[in-house]
Each structure stands twice: as structure tokens, then as C-alpha cells.
Amino acid sequence: MTAFTSIRIPPLSPRVSASTIRRLSHYLRTLEELEAAGESTISSQQLAGRGWTTAAQVRKDLSHFGSFGKRGLGYGVAELGLDRRWRVVLVGAGRIGSALFAYPRFRERGFDCVAVLDADPAKVGACWGDTRIGHVDDLERVIAEHDVDLVVLAVPATAAQDLADRAVASGARGLMNFAPIRLTVPDRVQVSDVNLVMEMEALSHALSRVRSDP
Amino acid sequence: MTAFTSIRIPPLSPRVSASTIRRLSHYLRTLEELEAAGESTISSQQLAGRGWTTAAQVRKDLSHFGSFGKRGLGYGVAELGLDRRWRVVLVGAGRIGSALFAYPRFRERGFDCVAVLDADPAKVGACWGDTRIGHVDDLERVIAEHDVDLVVLAVPATAAQDLADRAVASGARGLMNFAPIRLTVPDRVQVSDVNLVMEMEALSHALSRVRSDP
DNA sequence: TTGTGTGAATCCCTTCACAGCG
DNA sequence: CGCTGTGAAGGGATTCACACAA
Numbered sequence: 001m002t003a004f005t006s007i008r009i010p011p012l013s014p015r016v017s018a019s020t021i022r023r024l025s026h027y028l029r030t031l032e033e034l035e036a037a038g039e040s041t042i043s044s045q046q047l048a049g050r051g052w053t054t055a056a057q058v059r060k061d062l063s064h065f066g067s068f069g070k071r072g073l074g075y076g077v078a079e080l081g082l083d084r085r086w087r088v089v090l091v092g093a094g095r096i097g098s099a100l101f102a103y104p105r106f107r108e109r110g111f112d113c114v115a116v117l118d119a120d121p122a123k124v125g126a127c128w129g130d131t132r133i134g135h136v137d138d139l140e141r142v143i144a145e146h147d148v149d150l151v152v153l154a155v156p157a158t159a160a161q162d163l164a165d166r167a168v169a170s171g172a173r174g175l176m177n178f179a180p181i182r183l184t185v186p187d188r189v190q191v192s193d194v195n196l197v198m199e200m201e202a203l204s205h206a207l208s209r210v211r212s213d214p
Numbered sequence: 215m216t217a218f219t220s221i222r223i224p225p226l227s228p229r230v231s232a233s234t235i236r237r238l239s240h241y242l243r244t245l246e247e248l249e250a251a252g253e254s255t256i257s258s259q260q261l262a263g264r265g266w267t268t269a270a271q272v273r274k275d276l277s278h279f280g281s282f283g284k285r286g287l288g289y290g291v292a293e294l295g296l297d298r299r300w301r302v303v304l305v306g307a308g309r310i311g312s313a314l315f316a317y318p319r320f321r322e323r324g325f326d327c328v329a330v331l332d333a334d335p336a337k338v339g340a341c342w343g344d345t346r347i348g349h350v351d352d353l354e355r356v357i358a359e360h361d362v363d364l365v366v367l368a369v370p371a372t373a374a375q376d377l378a379d380r381a382v383a384s385g386a387r388g389l390m391n392f393a394p395i396r397l398t399v400p401d402r403v404q405v406s407d408v409n410l411v412m413e414m415e416a417l418s419h420a421l422s423r424v425r426s427d428p
Numbered sequence: 429t430t431g432t433g434t435g436a437a438t439c440c441c442t443t444c445a446c447a448g449c450g
Numbered sequence: 451c452g453c454t455g456t457g458a459a460g461g462g463a464t465t466c467a468c469a470c471a472a
Contacts, residue, residue, distance in 0.1 A: 021419045025412040052396055056465060063433060071471040072430045086418050095313035102309055105411050149421065174421045176414060182266055192417040197319050198239040200390060203406040204300050205235045207363065207388045270443060277455055285449045286452045
């Protein structure tokens, strides 16, 4: 077991900012690359990468989890819950669902899709690789049986809230929501909204305020 | 022409925060809904929606663009570059590309896909609806001919930087990048990174620091 | 000497509170 | 009177700067 590509996070560490959490992802990828390149120590400078963030930011981020850097040397071996795997149910076997399902990096990154569900009878029963698409009526059973952590909702907006309620009631702790609506969930449940149209609009609005000096 | 679902943004307004820009998207959706419901005035409270943000935030956000609210009444008619349409080239006719292409909301929201390109000879020539998939070698020509604003890169990481360079050199002003790498581009070019694995990791890391009181 | 760890300073965004206009 | 527009206050996150450990 390689302890290299990991950073140990105490299970109940002090509340850490969302931005820090999101940067961890990048640090891990960078660690993997450098490990593959045979490096045994890594400076905050390297971890920051070119442009992603700054060395100071890296040190600040990592300092939230303890101090496992070696002064004058850099970071050597660290441990994170990367060995941890997450059980995921994908609800919605449409285009977005299939794109996610087919993306190998998800499995590499510790996300195991234990089931794919859909409401469309025409899709139920079809197979994606070894995975047979089930009916969304089975959501509760699947979540309970596989002790699912995360539910991905790649479904129409009209169905999303109802499915979210059912997923939460069955024990899901995190939702990734592709529907363009704001889900209402208990505080203990984490929701990650992915709204590509909104991203696109933000991008275009940003464009409209870029000076195109003549 | 309905001027209702719009907020006029001066072409060269003072630098506005990214968070504000992203919220505009939501305001516009809300405006549309209320317009459909026959309302003619809208309060900041309504614009905020249930939980998205606060009334004060809405007023602050909109105040960046001028003051077109009516005190004691709310907001009536406003104008934004929503009538503006954006010309988009989609590079990469894989699963993510097809999911984006098929999503009707993009067109509704002002994004016109003027071409779909791919490097795979097996895909070139196929048709998605009325759109024939072209070869990625035509990128420069397509961008120039259609005066493209935005380029969506739904391609493997290994191809992304090269395509970004070519797109920028040909006049693209904004890139939406689905590849899990950091693109290097001139300052004037806006990049919006969409990294679903990173979102998923952020979600799961957030989970691991939620107390599951025993 | 190098590069971490961290208080202090800074910057930016959000929230508050209220003056003022319709 | 209701609701906007905005200065001021507040809270976080990022950046700076440097003591200190290897």
C-alpha cells in the first residue's frame, strides 16, 4: 500500500473551508503525478502547480490537517482517506448518466457505481458493461443493501426533489445534482450542484466585461 | 421583444465579482418564471428565491449594474445582454459532447452550437440532428467563419492544451474545459473548468467531515 | 540554506442598517 | 408605507513575512 498519494484527514477536524477541500483534489492529482515520476519529496511550490494556486496557500491548506512537512525538504509521505472508497448510485441513465458512468477516472478515484437506475421501462434491463440498469423504484432497496454514500441525480428537474427526498430518507449522505433546481435537504446532507448552463452563462457574462481594446 | 427577462449590463462596467456573475444566472431564471406567471414587478426578496441567496445580496448585485429598481415597488423592466446570443463550437463528439449538444436549455439560454468537431475519422461525417460532425482540423476555419465566441473542449486531457492554443489563436474569447488539466491561456481569455471528478471528491471530502453522532 | 508553519495584514464578499424615493 | 440603494460593519479566505526546523 502506497501511503504517498494521500493526506490523512482527522475524521472530525475543525471546520475547513469549502475552497480548501476543493483544492485537496488537485494536490492529490499532483502527488500522483510526481510519485509516478519517482519523486520522493514535494515542495509546496510543486504542489501548487503552475497557476492553480500559490505555495503559501498550499501550506495553509495542509496546515489545517496537521504538520507533516519537513522544513527545508518539503512534503514526504502523507496519508489521506484516499484509500477510502465510496459507493455511488447513479439515478438517470440518460446522456449525462452514461457520460459519468463511462468515465474511468471515477473508479480510479475511489467511486464505485453499485447501481444505475432509470424510470424509463425502455431502458430498464439494458446493460452498460456488466451493470444492468434497474428501475428507480428500487432506489430505497439499493441504497440500503449496498450502504450507499452518494447518489448522483442525473434526472429531469421535475423528478429531482422527489428522488432526493427518497435517497435521503434511505440513508444517502451526499447528493450530486445535475437538475437545474435547488434541492431542499436536511442540513446533514451535502449537495453538490452541477449546472452546466449556469457555468456557461457565467462564462459568457464574464466575457461581456472583458475590454476588447480597439 | 420582451425587455422583462433581462438586466442591462454596461459593456465595460467596473470589475464585478465572479460570485455576482454566477448569481445573475439564477436571477434571470427567476425573472422568467415570474414573467410567465404574469407578474409585472419583482422584489429583491422574490429574486432571491427560497434559500439561494438573500434580498440584500440581490440588491447589492444588481446595484453594480445601475439602479433600475423602483423603491417601494420592486424591479419592473430591466435589460441585460440576454437577447445576446453566443456562437459556440463544440470540440469532442464523445459522451459529454453529446450530452451538452442534446440539452435544449443551452439553445434556450442563448447558446448556438455552430459546429461539432472531432478528431476521430469514425465520427466525422455522422450527423447529430441537422449538424454534421466536422474534423477538428477545421477548427480555425470554423471559428473565423462563424465569428465564434466560445469553444467547448470536451476532449481528452492530452489534446486539450493544443486545442485551446489553436482556439485562442483563431479568436475564441472563452473556453469551457472538461479536461482535468489547467489550461494556460492569455489573460484576456476566460476559462471555465468543469471537473466532475473534482466535484465528486469535494463532495465526498465534505461528507467525511460531517459528524455522524452515534 | 531551504522550505515549512503560522501569526498578522490585506483583500474581498456578505450582511447589516437605514436614509431616501416612489 | 414599502422596498430600493448604499455606506459601514463583519467575517473569511488569501497573501505576506518571517521565525524556525532539518
